[in-house]
Amino acid sequence: MNLIGALFFGQVLLLFGGNKTNNENACTTIAAMAHYAWLATFAWMNALAFDLDRTFGNADNLQKVSVGKKSMFLYMIYAWGSPFLIIIPCLVLHFCQCTQFNFKYGSASACWISDGTANLLTFGVPAAIFLLVNAILFGHTVVGIRSTKRATARLHQDTSTLKRTTQELLIYIKIASLMGFTWIFGYVAAFTGIEALWYIFIILNSLQGVFIFISFMCNRRVGLLWSEKLRLTGMIATQKSSTSGTTDRHRASSAPGTQMTGYCSSTQSDLHQDGSEQQLKVEMKV
Structure with a gap:
């Protein structure tokens, strides 16, 4: 839910606030908030990648590892807090303009980081580091799942090899949908200048929430x-309605001249x- 919240926050800011360039203060606020939201999104994807690797990367830990309140609290501190390590220096650079490094939130065309080099250093590089770590953790998770599948293969001999392979592939696709690998198309498009890759990147990246919903809710x-x-x-x-009706009958039975026997019947189901x-x-x- 935290990942979905950060992703939703970032998408909304870009879609509905990215072009509010007529108001400089509003544009600066939107750009800084969008920068934070997308860094938080990558941080949450990284936290999930770590948790999945911790759970499934080692077959011996599959039944031992669980995410308690303490672990979840640490994940939240990391994912929601680590972006401030970048956002705060960026805000200082934006307002003080005391260095030769050209950093500014907002421009005449979009409410985002205005300079291309600054965008690369303050967003592109951190996101690329997150993706690299996610790729390593994803590979280790796949190895762990493969080991578990091989160890339990004899228990599923009645299932065809094709069906088992398909199920395993779906597991990897589900996990990959959490890692943000669709951003790789954006990096390749930016450095190669291939316009078609931009379309693929925009379509896949804008549908990440849909992929997560289909993978984990459907x-x-x-x-x-x-x-x-x-x-x-x-x-x-139904029980509340029955209780209310019984109370009404009980009141009616206590009225003068009325001979009515009321009873309360309630059913509890665990x-x-x-x-x-x-x-x-x-x-x-x-």
């Missing part, structure tokens, strides 16, 4: 959990997950 486990959740909500609503929640956590990671 599956059977999530559907079953939603079904159970809605069923439980309906049962609670939501038996049988490991579904833990399975969902694994599914959301893979």
Whole structure:
């Protein structure tokens, strides 16, 4: 959810605020916030890459590693806090203009970092470092998953090799959708000048949220959990309605001249997950 929030924040600022160049102060604010949002997005992708590698990179840790409140808190400090290490110096450079380094938020054409070299150093290089680390962690995660699959292959001999390979490939695609690898097209397009790559980059990068939704929300486990959740909500609503009706009947039975026997019938149902929640956590990671 943190990654989705940062990604949504960055996309909205670029789509609806990137052209507010008629107001200098507003443009500066939007540019700085967008810069922070996209750095936070890369930081969250890096945090997820680390967590996936920590969980699946070593087959021995698959059942041992879990993300507790402490780990999540550390991830949040890292992902939401580390961009300030770049944003604060950039703001100082923007307002003081005390060095020969040409850095400024906002320009006549867009509310972003105005100078190309400054954009490369303060955004392109950090993003490239995140992507490089993500690629290394992704490779190690794939090796760990492959080892686990080979170790459990004999338990799934009734499944065809093609089906197992397809399922494994889908796992890798899901993980890759969290790593931001679509930005590689942007780097290649910027350094090669191939215009077609810009179109591929824009389309794929703008659909990253859609890819994440399809990969981690459109599956059977999530559907079953939603079904159970809605069923439980309906049962609670029915119970409340039944309780309210019983109270009304009880009041009516206490009125003079009225002979009516009221009773309260309520049904309680526990939501038996049988490991579904833990399975969902694994599914959301893979």
